[in-house]
Amino acid sequence: MKPLVRNAALSGYIELSRSLGIDPRALMKRVGLDPVGLALQDRWIPGASVTELLELSATAAHREDFGLLLAERRRFANLGPISLVLREEPDVRSAVELLVRHERMYNELLHGRLTESGGLATVKVSLDPGDPRESREHREQHRDPRATRQAVELAVGAYHGFLRVFLGARWQPLSVCFTHSAPRDPAGHRRLLGPVVEFDREFNGIVLYAEELDTPNAMADPLLRDYARQYFASIAVGDDATELDRIRELIEVLLPTGRCSVEQAAGSLGVDRRTVHRHLAASGQTFSSLVNDTRTQLAEQLVANPRRSLTEISGLLGFSAPSAFSRWFRDQFGVSAREWRARRSGDGPVPN
Incomplete structure (x- = not known):
């Protein structure tokens, strides 16, 4: 690239x-x-x-x-x-x-x-x-x-x-x-x-x-x-950073914009979407699976922070509505984001 x-x-x-x-x-x-x-x-x-x-x-x-x-x-x-x-x-x-x-x-x-x-x-x-x-x-x-x-x-x-x-x-x-x-x-x-x-x-x-x-x-x-x-x-990126690392970093940046697509990622990398798919396939990934993996990692960090409201986290992870984020979180973690946070930090009020 x-x-x-x-x-x-x-x-x-x-x-x-x-x-x-x-x-x-x-x-x-x-x-x-x-x-x-x-x-x-x-x-x-x-x-x-x-x-x-x-x-x-x-x-x-x-x-x-x-x-x-x-x-x-x-x-x-x-x-x-x-x-x-x-x-x-x-x-x-x-x-x-x-x-x-x-x-x-x-x-x-x-x-x-x-x-x-x-x-x-x-x-x-x-x-x-x-x-x-x-x-x-x-x-x-x-x-x-x-x-x-x-x-x-x-x-x-x-x-x-x-x-x-x-x-x-x-x-x-x-x-x-x-x-x-x-x-x-x-x-x-x-x-x-x-x-x-x-x-x-x-x-x-x-x-x-x-x-x-x-x-x-x-x-x-x-x-x-x-x-x-x-x-x-x-956070330092060494010279051995892979193309998968670069695409993952782009996904983190694009998620809060609501425009996280393979086309946007390809444009930022200066290649076409087929090149992105080829690099991902070499690592056993698809763009959708990498987006989901990245969201999962970010969700663990964000939901664990009690100062972040769940509505705010929904937007940071690129969901169009809090309800979509709630359904996704339950599918990934087996419990609601509210319950997951309570288990991590102890019972207490959870901001909406």
């Missing part, structure tokens, strides 16, 4: 587009993305569609710095759950290493690398939106850098903003490099990245003094670090 990115990669896209006088809805529809779906930050969408959308938007707005303008709107929390751990890392180096090591948790399109040599540190960024049936080396050699210009600048701009969170708003890198050529008017790039931005270089990324990576993280609370890392370890 082709690389995916979280919807959070487009955080601020609609507001930025409208401020520049272009129609975000029309452009998103053109590349097969659902504007309403952006409200679901953790939903996964095809990386190639995001890359194409950024290029179309830059052209429509006549802004060669569109990707950087979007990066400027990026917030720390847009990284998702990993941001909770990054805040507690002891220094800049460990935060960057963690971000690079777990980049698949928020962007499968992005490949970052941190290197140090001769007193300098380099954060290199590359994108890989190509056909996974080809080797990565082949894709790198035959890719037109103009097709990913805005996405690359968004990624480098986001890293630049990330480093400034730790090093301060006045911090300047030694150099910000891009492999593509300079824009006609570089004023926007120099405003956002400083006077050190360079084009037609051999890599995309940021160069800084290695000693700056030793800067302590002023946000960190040592008492919270172990808790943050334990939480992250429980």
